[in-house]
Amino acid sequence: MSNFLSSKAVSNALAPEQVLARAQWLEVLFIPLAAIGIAWLASPGDPLLANLLFPWLWLAPVLIALRYGVLPGLLASVPMLANWFLANHFGLVKNPQSLEFFFGGGVLVLVCGEFCDVWRHRNLRMEETYLYVTERLSRLTKRHLLVNLSHDRLEQEMLARPGSLRDALVRIRDIAIERSQYAEPLPGSVSLLQLLAQYVSIESAALYTIKPNGQDFVLGERVATLGEPQELTADDELFRLALESLSLTHIASEDVSLENQTKHLVVCPLIAGNDSVMGVLAVTRMPFFRLMSKTCK
Numbered sequence: 001m002s003n004f005l006s007s008k009a010v011s012n013a014l015a016p017e018q019v020l021a022r023a024q025w026l027e028v029l030f031i032p033l034a035a036i037g038i039a040w041l042a043s044p045g046d047p048l049l050a051n052l053l054f055p056w057l058w059l060a061p062v063l064i065a066l067r068y069g070v071l072p073g074l075l076a077s078v079p080m081l082a083n084w085f086l087a088n089h090f091g092l093v094k095n096p097q098s099l100e101f102f103f104g105g106g107v108l109v110l111v112c113g114e115f116c117d118v119w120r121h122r123n124l125r126m127e128e129t130y131l132y133v134t135e136r137l138s139r140l141t142k143r144h145l146l147v148n149l150s151h152d153r154l155e156q157e158m159l160a161r162p163g164s165l166r167d168a169l170v171r172i173r174d175i176a177i178e179r180s181q182y183a184e185p186l187p188g189s190v191s192l193l194q195l196l197a198q199y200v201s202i203e204s205a206a207l208y209t210i211k212p213n214g215q216d217f218v219l220g221e222r223v224a225t226l227g228e229p230q231e232l233t234a235d236d237e238l239f240r241l242a243l244e245s246l247s248l249t250h251i252a253s254e255d256v257s258l259e260n261q262t263k264h265l266v267v268c269p270l271i272a273g274n275d276s277v278m279g280v281l282a283v284t285r286m287p288f289f290r291l292m293s294k295t296c297k
Contacts, residue, residue, distance in 0.1 A: 032079040035060035070113030189224035204285035230263040238267035
């Protein structure tokens with residue numbers, strides 16, 4: 001494992017994925033100069049190394065061309081030409097075919113630079129495709145996770161739900177028929193809260209009577225409770241909005257102020273078939289997902 005990490009570090013140091021422009025041009029300048037310096041030290045009589053079986057001095061611009069492309073490779077060949085003029089000045093150029101030597105080296109640098117440019121463009125396209133596929137896979141994974149969570153949530157609701165909406169309406173009708181003979185402010189209010197706890201999963205709520213007072217309504221007594229609800233007051237913001245709109249109001253409504261001057265989550269007026277307000281339901285605690293589902297609706 002340590003050998004693999006050390007080889008990985010060496011490869012990253014020799015050929016990093018990203019090279020700064022300043023470092024690139026420094027390499028273009030210093031690598032050929034270093035190769036020329038080594039040639040002068042190793043063979044003072046032939047600093048071009050033209051008399052050897054292989055033109056080793058051209059490895060410097062060839063490496064630059066393979067790494068950075070055509071233009072840096074050609075610029076790295078300029079010190080080679082300067083080296084030829086310097087050697088010729090000191091009378092060290094003895095091979096009359098030096099022009100062919102430079103022509104062949106220049107062609108080799110061009111071929112290597114073109115090879116680098118072609119594969120660099122292909123590599124960029126492959127990286128763009130890879131990034132697109134990765135992003136696409138990430139989005140699909142998140143959507144799949146949301147679908148799984150939604151499926152699990154629906155499965156839990158279906159398992160915990162005692163019946164359908166039709167069954168709930170039938171149960172409400174039975175409660176109204178059973179308790180209609182009793183002289184109560186809101187007959188069957190306790191059974192209604194228990195039914196709501198089963199179908200809507202409310203944890204803490206209370207039912208209050210409403211007394212008409214001209215064009216306004218007056219909050220009456222509390223006739224049924226579920227759990228430990230907070231007391232509903234006449235100046236409660238949700239209570240006032242619910243009576244003004246005669247519809248269900250929750251804390252995420254657009255009409256509710258930012259201060260949320262209320263202790264309840266949902267306030268819903270109870271309206272009879274003749275459009276008369278009979279009471280009001282104030283919910284203090286309920287599951288978050290239930291509240292969000294009503295907010296979205």
